[in-house]
Amino acid sequence: MSDELKPCPWCGGNYLSWAVPGEIGHVTCSLEYGCGARGPMGLGGVIVQRRWNRRPAEDTVDALDKRVLELEAENEHLRARLEDANKRRMQAEWRG
Numbered sequence: 086m087s088d089e090l091k092p093c094p095w096c097g098g099n100y101l102s103w104a105v106p107g108e109i110g111h112v113t114c115s116l117e118y119g120c121g122a123r124g125p126m127g128l129g130g131v132i133v134q135r136r137w138n139r140r141p142a143e144d145t146v147d148a149l150d151k152r153v154l155e156l157e158a159e160n161e162h163l164r165a166r167l168e169d170a171n172k173r174r175m176q177a178e179w180r181g
């Protein structure tokens with residue numbers, strides 16, 4: 086994981102301050118140069134950074150992309166089976 090904080094999800098600002106390692110705090114977007122948004126609280130350092138960098142909407146999009154790929158593969162498989170069944174039915178009808 087990158088050591089960098091992602092830009093503020095609200096204003097895109099990069100003027101961020103964050104909790105001192107070992108202390109409880111949160112990432113704050115500068116009120117002077119940004120929007121003043123605060124990230125989730127946590128024990129300073131990696132946890133606060135991870136919580137700030139987490140973007141639930143991106144997680145949802147990633148999960149949906151994965152599901153779409155699964156469904157497309159399943160659809161392709163079922164389409165092939167249907168075509169195969171149709172061929173066999175037509176052959177059976179020809180034989181009478």
Ligand SMILES: [Zn+2]
Nearest residue numbers: 093096114120
């Ligand atoms: Zn901001």
